[in-house]
Amino acid sequence: MVEWILGRKLNKIGQRSNPDRKFVHALEKKILGRMATPSRMARLLRVATGSIASTIMLCAGTGAYAYTSDVVLPTHPLYSVRQAIEKTEDVLAFTPEKKADVRLRHARRRLHERFLLEIHERPVTVEQVDQFVKTMDGVMEANGKLNEEQRKKYDDLAEKLESTYVSSFANERDTAKSPQEQKKSDSLMESQEAAFQQHVDRLEGERKEKYQGVLRRLEQRRALREGRSAVEENSHTEKE
């Protein structure tokens, strides 16, 4: 019995050393606050992850824009991004058919870029023609690795692209206005045709003959026009 009383007295002493309620609540609040706030490492990780994710998204967004936008043309700062993406696409095309597909798509894009340049009345440079030629060479290389049936299909598609591209030479000439502009346009066109000639030289059979014929006619028209221009200049000089 007495032992029980002693125990109770010791208990009473112990209870006097209880923590203040204010302290208990304040510490609990602090702990809850820490639960709501991630640790410093977690915060740093969150910032780092967020930054990396933002950078990736920015790159992905920039890449997507560079790849698809009609604003991104040769001389645009993001054009190199488009070229890099196309290169990657080409590398990742593992089967011959897939590679032919990808290269044809790139050639179509070169053609589309030419149209956009014309629409915006920006000069089509020899480099742009070179790029088309290079892309078409890639198409031919990829087509060469296909079976007969597939090759015929992709060659037909390539030929349509080439025809459309060549016809743009004539269209550009037709839009020229003054003799001076015409002369400038002719000079540029001559360079472009020379670049395209390199591609035609690598073709074979009917296709080669067809484009040889086209380029010959374009040259004759230019010569005719140059002749007419020389006559016009002479008559103008005489009048003065």
Next chain:
Amino acid sequence: MDRQDFPEFYRKNVQRIYRFLYYRVGGNKELAQDLAQDAFLKAYEAFDRYDPSRSESSWMYTIARNHLINYLAKMRPSVDLEEIENTLWDRDDWAVKAELSFDETRMLEAVKKLPSDDADLLRKKYLEGWSYEDIANAIGKTEGALRVQAHRALKQLRKILKHR
């Protein structure tokens, strides 16, 4: 363990851990609060690594005890850690700071005179507020054995008080 469970853990153990620290820092309330806060914040950081198969009380007690020893070692850098641990109950001024009555002081002095195991048991059970289950988990004895030991210790305490 999930840190979401920590507030519950805190509420169950705060009183006990505070009292443990309070008696070992000479009844200094502010110091006991600081040490208790640090101990619980340390426990919170380590809570996701806590193995629930281990007793909550003994886990928290270990953290608090180690934190206290580190604190005292900093205060007395020349003193051995083991000596610090052994003298945790030997402060003479804590009774004054704890505002105990004369009888209460006498009782606690008498507890000191008990064999160390018995004194430790009575401190844990009555002064610090441990349950028999928690003490059993901490020191590896059965609850029944502890109840018997506590009873004998109180009997011995009564004899000591009677003779003073």
